[in-house]
Amino acid sequence: MLTAKHMASLLMIALIVPNSIQTLGNNPIVSEDIKELSLLPYNERVESKSSHVFFGEVKSIECKIINTNQGKMIVSYARVEINKYNKGDGPDEVIVSYYGGEVGDFGQAHFYNPGNLIRLEEGKEYKIYSNKLQKKANEYSTYYVETTEKELQSESPSIHNVLFQQPKHGIVSVDETEGQGFAFFGWHYHEDDFPVTYRINEDGTSDCWGEKTAIENAFETWEDEHNDYVEFIRLGDTDRELDMGDGYNVFDFEYNSSVSWAGHCVLNYNANTYQILEWDIELNDMWIWYAGAFPYCYDVRSVSTHEAGHTLGLQDLTEEENDLETMYYTSELFDVTQRTLHDGDLDGLAYVYP
Ligand SMILES: [Zn+2]
Numbered sequence: 427m428l429t430a431k432h433m434a435s436l437l438m439i440a441l442i443v444p445n446s447i448q449t450l451g452n453n454p455i456v457s458e459d460i461k462e463l464s465l466l467p468y469n470e471r472v473e474s475k476s477s478h479v480f481f482g483e484v485k486s487i488e489c490k491i492i493n494t495n496q497g498k499m500i501v502s503y504a505r506v507e508i509n510k511y512n513k514g515d516g517p518d519e520v521i522v523s524y525y526g527g528e529v530g531d532f533g534q535a536h537f538y539n540p541g542n543l544i545r546l547e548e549g550k551e552y553k554i555y556s557n558k559l560q561k562k563a564n565e566y567s568t569y570y571v572e573t574t575e576k577e578l579q580s581e582s583p584s585i586h587n588v589l590f591q592q593p594k595h596g597i598v599s600v601d602e603t604e605g606q607g608f609a610f611f612g613w614h615y616h617e618d619d620f621p622v623t624y625r626i627n628e629d630g631t632s633d634c635w636g637e638k639t640a641i642e643n644a645f646e647t648w649e650d651e652h653n654d655y656v657e658f659i660r661l662g663d664t665d666r667e668l669d670m671g672d673g674y675n676v677f678d679f680e681y682n683s684s685v686s687w688a689g690h691c692v693l694n695y696n697a698n699t700y701q702i703l704e705w706d707i708e709l710n711d712m713w714i715w716y717a718g719a720f721p722y723c724y725d726v727r728s729v730s731t732h733e734a735g736h737t738l739g740l741q742d743l744t745e746e747e748n749d750l751e752t753m754y755y756t757s758e759l760f761d762v763t764q765r766t767l768h769d770g771d772l773d774g775l776a777y778v779y780p
Contacts, residue, residue: 539729
């Protein structure tokens with residue numbers, strides 16, 4: 427038991443350290459604002475941080491390649507006709523930008539955890555959570571959308587995935603509404619691409635110990651459940667960070683003030699063949715990481731196992747009936763159930779890599 431004196435000194439340490447956490451021994455101390463935030467359901471958390479939330483129909487989409495300090499990124503710009511503002515106010519038509527899309531044979535997908543892959547389609551209607559860009563008159567960035575069909579039909583709004591059907595080279599995309607406990611849009615490695623190598627950024631996280639081994643275990647979980655050609659090899663640590671197009675698969679912890687996500691996987695693929703070319707993963711050090719289950723902390727291995735599933739081409743699941751699968755769209759704090767693969771995850775692995 428901690429004495430009152432100990433508690434007071436722990437509090438002092440937490441106050442003088444600028445980060446929201448101080449690791450003492452092996453027990454992280456979590457700040458009150460992180461606790462408060464983590465108690466909100468995901469869509470409320472995102473809504474509270476969005477300047478504008480609206481319903482609108484996508485009229486057209488244009489994708490561009492931009493060079494950033496995180497490498498080559500594809501940004502899509504959708505022209506959206508707004509039916510109703512739920513939060514904030516603005517013009518009847520806006521441009522909504524988001525990461526990911528296809529330009530020529532260069533394709534890029536961004537998976538946020540929690541969150542869904544954003545792939546808007548022309549002619550469809552969405553509920554869009556966004557932030558107005560300061561320097562642009564009518565441009566809004568979004569990192570989260572919901573399709574509206576379900577919301578309009580049911581009294582209790584439920585998060586619904588953006589479904590996308592695009593058969594590529596004999597591989598037919600599978601969406602979860604067909605009853606499988608996995609979703610797959612076609613991104614995949616070829617058998618002779620294995621083993622896939624990756625590196626972990628040398629800095630890891632200061633939140634806990636054992637995070638690099640936890641990441642390695644996460645990739646091994648997929649490998650062990652396949653038992654054949656699916657194989658990952660962890661190479662030596664690196665000072666590289668998220669940098670798309672550098673030819674390295676890198677796993678890194680980075681601080682990002684966006685509370686909407688804890689994990690982010692970016693995948694580059696050939697837009698003609700859907701073959702996976704490169705990926706990077708970042709875990710958001712705004713949250714508290716722990717190699718194990720601890721209150722208000724994310725388990726490194728659980729979230730990493732989910733992210734590793736994306737590197738194999740598996741998509742997030744958003745139907746509540748799939749909430750026990752590791753590829754379910756949100757990882758929970760203080761939870762280690764995504765360390766292992768569940769029936770749908772295993773079916774997905776076997777489907778993509780027969
Ligand atoms: Zn995900």
